[in-house]
Amino acid sequence: MAVRDSKKQILLKNVNIFDVDKGIFRSNQDILIEDDLIKEVGKDSHVGEESPMEIDCSQKFALPGLFECHxxxxxxxxxxxxxxxxxxxxxxxxxxxxxxxxxxxxxxxxxxxxITQIRDCGGPVKTLKTLKDEVSQGEYVGPDLFYAGPMLEKSPLTGEGNNKRWPGFTVAVNSKQDAKNIIEQISNEGASxxxxxxxFDIDVFKYLLDEAKERNxxxxxxxxxxxxxxxxxxxxxxxxxxxxxxxxxxxxxxxxxxxxxxxxxxxxxxxxxxxxxxxxxxxxxxxxxxxxxxxxxxxxxxxxxxxxxxxxxxxxxxxxxxxxxxxxxxxxxxxxxxxxxxxxxxxxxxxxxxxxxxxxxxxxxxxxxxxxxxxxxxxxxxxxxxxxxxxxxxxxxxxGIADQFGSISPNKKASILILNRNPLEDIQNMKTAHLVLHNGKIVFQG
Ligand SMILES: [Zn+2]
Missing domain, CATH: 3.20.20 (TIM Barrel)
Structure with missing residues (x-):
């Protein structure tokens, strides 16, 4: 495989990889990372013009970077x-x-x-967009953010108190027009x-679901x-x-x-x-x-x-x-x-x-x-x-982002958690991080 000089490569060697289809570890594999993507997964298939940075991960356990879902x-x-x-x-x-x-x-x-991805289930959409932009522009290290923006509800808002400290935390949807406006707004502000x-009034709710579907x-x-x-x-x-x-x-x-x-x-x-x-x-x-x-x-x-x-x-x-x-x-x-x-x-x-x-x-x-x-x-x-x-x-x-996230597979984002101990033996072993990569960059090394 030809390697262009400008690409930054990392080779994680001899690691056990979690297979999200079978729910088991495949033993002793290599993961070739190029820039922010996983390039290859397997054994001995990478023969580049330039040798990548190698990290031996013998006896370690590699998982796709985790999501916090709420x-x-x-x-x-x-x-x-x-x-x-x-x-x-x-x-x-x-x-x-x-x-x-x-x-x-x-x-x-x-x-x-x-935890290299977060699904945020409620908060001011502009603030969340700022956080996402700052992380993606590399101003500081943080997970990829997938957010809803405000919690939506018919008036009076249950969480109105939150709006005092965080304006836009929860937003009223009392009509179809409200539903249309808010879905358009959060979509424009990068909501996922x-x-x-x-x-909710049920007809407004149905309309809101249609608008959301329209915008994926x-x-x-x-x-x-x-x-x-x-x-x-x-x-x-x-x-x-x-x-x-x-x-x-x-x-x-x-x-x-x-x-x-x-x-x-x-x-x-x-x-x-x-x-x-x-x-x-x-x-x-x-x-x-x-x-x-x-x-x-x-x-x-x-x-x-x-x-x-x-x-x-x-x-x-x-x-x-x-x-x-x-x-x-x-x-x-x-x-x-x-x-x-x-x-x-x-x-x-x-x-x-x-x-x-x-x-x-x-x-x-x-x-x-x-x-x-x-x-x-x-x-x-x-x-x-x-x-x-x-x-x-x-x-x-x-x-709807499984083409980029969720497993250690070629062409997905190189966000990977490598553990010292097997989490299938004890789920608390999730806390034994040895190495963490986020979009191809090492963000933790134990
Ligand atoms: Zn919540």
């Missing part, structure tokens, strides 16, 4: 200094006391941990997906606060949505018949009456669920090739640290997050038994939490190969 990166921006320091500490990033550019430090840490949340933007849906969903999961699947966020999202759809009737009789009730019903569901907990209905919903998910991102970490995290979420009524919120975690695990476990593609997402901004999500998915029954696929090929497929 982040909210813009929360790192506009934070007071004391919060910035707290977040850095939580992320395990050393702070030398200089002026902090938190988002840059954290993005760099994501990449260094081998659409995030719908909570309430896949839609992921969070039905919103627990119960009283205007686009519940089963309806969402019928309307064509192919990804849902949060393990607890099906809860309303799978209520026992009597509880579902009671719920539906309260659709027009006042907020206090609705809240009393919600309280009752949280006190009944898992007994409120019909396993038959859950299985029916999962069959529907399987039939329509729906992806599911359980974000188990976030519920466990807030159950253990309710003060991060709320300043008042701590006990109530702690209890609610404990139940949401329990319900999410119960639902995720059943979903995992079918051939549903699970995405690894933390619902936050901390590289460490991606690995914690993997640990929780494992504890709830997801196999190691499926966890790895849920952070590599599945998000690449869902985003």
């Amino acid at each position: 982040a909210h990166l813009t929360i790192l921006i506009n934070q007071p200094d004391e919060v910035k320091r707290e977040i850095l500490k939580e992320c395990g990033i050393e702070n030398n006391g200089q002026e902090l550019e938190l988002e840059k430090e954290v993005l760099k840490e994501f990449a260094r941990e081998g 997906l659409v995030k719908t949340f909570g309430k 933007l896949p839609v992921t849906h969070d039905p919103g606060p627990t119960f009283f969903h205007s686009v519940p999961m089963d309806r969402g699947i019928d309307l064509g949505i192919r990804c849902f966020e949060h393990g607890k999202s099906p809860w309303y759809v799978i209520l026992q018949d009597d509880l579902k009737s009671e719920h539906d009789s309260l659709l027009e009730a006042d907020p206090v009456t609705k809240e009393a019903f919600i309280d009752k569901m949280f006190s009944i907990g898992r007994e409120s669920i019909s396993m038959t209905k859950l299985k029916q919903l999962i069959d529907k998910m399987a039939n329509r090739s729906v992806y599911f991102c359980p974000t188990l970490h976030v519920f466990k995290h807030y159950a253990e640290h309710p003060e991060v979420y709320r300043e008042d009524e701590l006990d109530k919120f702690k209890k609610r997050f404990e139940i949401m975690y329990e319900i999410s695990c119960l639902i995720a476990k059943e979903v995992m038994k079918q051939d549903i593609k699970i995405l690894v997402g933390q619902d936050g901004w901390n590289p460490r939490f991606t690995f914690n999500e993997m640990k929780l998915l494992k504890e709830n029954g997801l196999s190691e190969p499926e966890i790895i696929k849920g952070a590599t090929i599945y998000p690449a497929q869902w985003l």
Whole structure:
């Protein structure tokens, strides 16, 4: 094979490569990288005029660079200094006391941990575009960003509070014209997906889905606060949505018949009456669920090739640290997050038994939490190969970018995580990075 002088080549030698189709490692392979792309994968096929830089990776384990599938990166921006320091500490990033550019430090840490792509599920689109541009122009090291921009919902906005600190975090969609405008805007600002949340008028919602499809933007849906969903999961699947966020999202759809009737009789009730019903569901907990209905919903998910991102970490995290979420009524919120975690695990476990593609997402901004999500998915029954696929090929497929990302194959981006230990033996071995390449550049070497 002829090599042009101007091309920068790296040869990773004698490495075990994760095969995302078979879910196993192919032993003792070489990976030839040229500039930002994988050129060849195999053995002894590279005879260049100029010898590439060689790195021996004997006994190591190569994975495609990982995706974090549910982040909210813009929360790192506009934070007071004391919060910035707290977040850095939580992320395990050393702070030398200089002026902090938190988002840059954290993005760099994501990449260094081998998380070379992020799917961001909600935040101001202009801020996200700036981050993406800065990373792609090489101003600092960070993952490739694929973002939704604002969370979209009918007024009044559930997350209106976020707009004070991060204007444009959540945007109202009250008419077809609103839907048309926002999809056009986020598409022009480089969005890769659409995030719908909570309430919608159904005709506006359908119109929004059509507009998104027109612009090739896949839609992921969070039905919103627990119960009283205007686009519940089963309806969402019928309307064509192919990804849902949060393990607890099906809860309303799978209520026992009597509880579902009671719920539906309260659709027009006042907020206090609705809240009393919600309280009752949280006190009944898992007994409120019909396993038959859950299985029916999962069959529907399987039939329509729906992806599911359980974000188990976030519920466990807030159950253990309710003060991060709320300043008042701590006990109530702690209890609610404990139940949401329990319900999410119960639902995720059943979903995992079918051939549903699970995405690894933390619902936050901390590289460490991606690995914690993997640990929780494992504890709830997801196999190691499926966890790895849920952070590599599945998000690449869902985003429609599997021609460039998601596996170690010729012509894909040379973003590769090389581990010292085998993650199929213990998913915690994902944290034993030896070498990380992002678009052909070494961003971490242990
Ligand atoms: Zn989220």
